[in-house]
Amino acid sequence: MANREVILEVKNLNVTFGKGKKKFEAIKDVSFQIYKGETFGLVGESGSGKTTIGRAIMRINEVTSGEILFKGRKINGKIPRDWDREITQKIQMIFQDPMASLNERAKVDYIISEGLINTKNYSSEKERQEKIRNALLQVGLLPEFASRFPHEFSGGQRQRIGIARALVMEPEFIIADEPISALDVSIRAQVLNLMKHLQQQNNLTYLFIAHDLSIVRFFTDRTAVIYKGNIVELAETEKLFSNPIHPYTRALISAVPEPNPYKERSKKVEIYDPTQHNYETMPPSFIEIEKGHFVLANEEEIARYRETRRMGVSM
Amino acid sequence: MVDEKNKILSIENLVIKFTLRGRELTAIRDISLDLYKGESLAIVGESGSGKSVLMKSIIGLLDKNGYIDQGKILYEDYDLAQFKTENDWLKIRGKEIAMVTQDPMTSLNPLKTIGKQIEEAVILHQGLKGKSAYEKVLQIIRDVGIKDAERRYKQYPHEFSGGMRQRIVIAIAIACNPKILICDEPTTALDVTIQAQILQLLKNLQEKYHLTTIYITHDLGVVAKVADRVAVMYAGDIIEFGKTDEIFFNxxxxxxxxxxxxxxxxxxxxxxxxxxxxxxxxxxxxxxxxxxxxxxxxxxxxxxxxxxxxxxxxxxxxxxxxxxxxxxxxxxxxxxxxxxxxxxxxxxxx
Structure with a gap:
């Protein structure tokens, strides 16, 4: 694990909206690393800041303080023009709602090649067409679809177009912000399978932002749980789900209804009470409680979490 | 549970069609379904399977271009499929069958206090007036789990969070004293922790108010949590129905x-x-x-x-x-x- 190449690093990131009285801290001192080739999940409820982190990496939202490093080089703030162009191409995004994220008045051909045109990433018209053709084939659409308009497609097909638009740039890192939330159950599976397949084939790294924990558990390698702008827990996905430590993570996991009526009837949902922490007198920090398993807690809480674990009580 | 006497609503060979740009679309293709008193039925299906159309047809909210082509919807002494005018439906909608919709942001009136909105339903459907209507509203607000009812009564929808708004929508439905409550994706727009609370609330209310509930959903986790019976829809038809355990595990x-x-x-x-x-x-x-x-x-x-x-x-x-x-x-x-x-x-x- 220790030798794995870090592709993206977020260091003490703060994002603040507004000024003075209206100031709102959306992201508070968040740090994490994403390894090359993995799928990193970011889960949280609406307003938690998960999308803001994604947008900060995309450089849509301005960073108030802190650093975002791509392959060890800073990408936020003032950066050289050629580096700017390179990351514009290397970091791509897939959006949530395929009904809203495609230009209704443009043909698929233009939608997919817009990025190419902006970065002049092709030498001839023939090469451009070839790239579009490849992108469409990779996402399981016919090359002929290039001459059609978005309204001629179903939701699942539209999301494939959204993925093709990202792929055509030959990215290394893709931010997928709730890519399947707007899709039907059977289409979800198709899109997830496609994303997995493309990841293996093109050696992609994903930042997968979602609120649906069952999909995150299935799809991601490591997961960070975010609550009101703070990452409260980060671990390998299976570890996080089988052994959640932070009370918010536990509440979140217990709230997800499972497709098993027997379990559901007897299940007790935990409720998270943010006032339980005594952070005024003893501020928390992000502590590695176990190799690769981080939790936001103060010393007293860490001692308690460790104690509970030693007693052999499953937490 | 399969007891003819306990049938509260019965759909027989229902066919619903829509006219769209001169063409005809069959949204519901010959569906029969019985609903039993006190049960909680989940209707599961993907978008376009017709689950919402089916439910809209039993409270007379089909879009203008949709019509019942064949079949019956029997409720007490009425055949709802024969209802033509808004006056007919006023006997049923709200009073007998009420509906909670998906998006609490759009189903409330932003210009009226939530107390007044609940009171409208209490006055219209329960025939209460003045102080007794006010008292009833306060009781309903408390029943849907909102604290500090007197103060909340005077607040506007924008002063509430998404989960709280959904509670208010539910309060309005309950205020009509319905026998059947239809919940159309009641928690899709909400966060998981709030979802769990709202589903629990609906379960409690079902018991307290002796409701028969129908859930429309695509989330099998929600189904497992709330339903006694499940009907699975595909392309305008119920292709399988049974007790929840039977559908999940057999x-x-x-x-x-x-x-x-x-x-x-x-x-x-x-x-x-x-x-x-x-x-x-x-x-x-x-x-x-x-x-x-x-x-x-x-x-x-x-x-x-x-x-x-x-x-x-x-x-x-x-x-x-x-x-x-x-x-x-x-x-x-x-x-x-x-x-x-x-x-x-x-x-x-x-």
């Missing part, structure tokens, strides 16, 4: 199999998730045979020719698939599902 229709198999909870990490190939049929065209046949890996020849009738699995469980015909070849559900069924049965036995 499903018979290949579409139900596919729906459960594509759940991420059943997926194995690093492997492909089961997915249904193709897309649902175009309802503008006439559907021959089993609507799911073109996407069904288990389809028999007859599936493309003749529409299957219901085959009985148990007294409470029926499925429309030729695979249950005595002459059909024996077909096993997909491997992942067999494991899931097995686990379920273990739970059932303790």
């Amino acid at each position: 499903a018979k229709h290949p579409y139900t199999w596919a729906l459960i198999s594509s759940l991420p909870q059943l997926g194995e990490k690093g492997k492909e998730l089961y997915s249904i190939k193709g897309t649902p049929p175009n309802l503008f065209n006439e559907i021959k045979g089993d609507a799911f046949a073109p996407r069904n890996p288990y389809a028999l020849k007859i599936d493309f020719v003749e529409r299957p009738p219901y085959f009985k699995v148990s007294d409470t469980h029926y499925a429309k698939t030729w695979l249950l015909h005595p002459n059909a070849p024996k077909v096993e559900p997909p491997e992942v599902l067999k494991k899931f069924f097995e686990e379920g049965r273990q739970y059932a036995n303790g």
Whole structure:
């Protein structure tokens, strides 16, 4: 694990909206690393800041303080023009709602090649067409679809177009912000399978932002749980789900209804009470409680979490 | 539960059509369904399967271009399928059958205090006035789990969070004192922790107000949590129905199999998730045979020719698939599902 190449690093990131009285801290001192080739999940409820982190990496939202490093080089703030162009191409995004994220008045051909045109990433018209053709084939659409308009497609097909638009740039890192939330159950599976397949084939790294924990558990390698702008827990996905430590993570996991009526009837949902922490007198920090398993807690809480674990009580 | 006397609503051979740009679309294709007093029924299906259309037809909220072509909707002494005017529906809508919709942001009036909005329903449907109406409103606000009722009464919808607004929408529905409550994706727009609270609230209210509830949802987790019975819809038809346990752990229709198999909870990490190939049929065209046949890996020849009738699995469980015909070849559900069924049965036995 220790030798794995870090592709993206977020260091003490703060994002603040507004000024003075209206100031709102959306992201508070968040740090994490994403390894090359993995799928990193970011889960949280609406307003938690998960999308803001994604947008900060995309450089849509301005960073108030802190650093975002791509392959060890800073990408936020003032950066050289050629580096700017390179990351514009290397970091791509897939959006949530395929009904809203495609230009209704443009043909698929233009939608997919817009990025190419902006970065002049092709030498001839023939090469451009070839790239579009490849992108469409990779996402399981016919090359002929290039001459059609978005309204001629179903939701699942539209999301494939959204993925093709990202792929055509030959990215290394893709931010997928709730890519399947707007899709039907059977289409979800198709899109997830496609994303997995493309990841293996093109050696992609994903930042997968979602609120649906069952999909995150299935799809991601490591997961960070975010609550009101703070990452409260980060671990390998299976570890996080089988052994959640932070009370918010536990509440979140217990709230997800499972497709098993027997379990559901007897299940007790935990409720998270943010006032339980005594952070005024003893501020928390992000502590590695176990190799690769981080939790936001103060010393007293860490001692308690460790104690509970030693007693052999499953937490 | 299967007791004729306890039937509260009965849909018989219902066909609903829509006219769209001169063409005709059949949204509901010959559906029959009984609803029993006090139960909680979940209607499951993907978008376009007709689940919302079916529910809208029983409270008279079909879009203008939609109409009931055939069939009956029997409720007490009425056949709701015969209702033509808004006056007819006023006898039923709200008072007898109420609905909670998906989006609490758009179903409230932003210009009126929430107290007044609940009071409207109390005055209209329960015939209360003045102080007694006010008292009733306060009681309902408390019943839906909102604290500090007197102060909240005077507040406007924008002063509430999404979850709280959904509680208010539910309060308005309850204020009509309905016998049947339809919940159309009541928690889709909400966060999981809030979802859990709202579902629990609906369960409590069902008991307290002796409601019969219908949930429309695509989330099988929600179904597992709230439903006694499940009806699975595909292309305007109920292709399988039964008790919740029967549908989850002894499903018979290949579409139900596919729906459960594509759940991420059943997926194995690093492997492909089961997915249904193709897309649902175009309802503008006439559907021959089993609507799911073109996407069904288990389809028999007859599936493309003749529409299957219901085959009985148990007294409470029926499925429309030729695979249950005595002459059909024996077909096993997909491997992942067999494991899931097995686990379920273990739970059932303790």
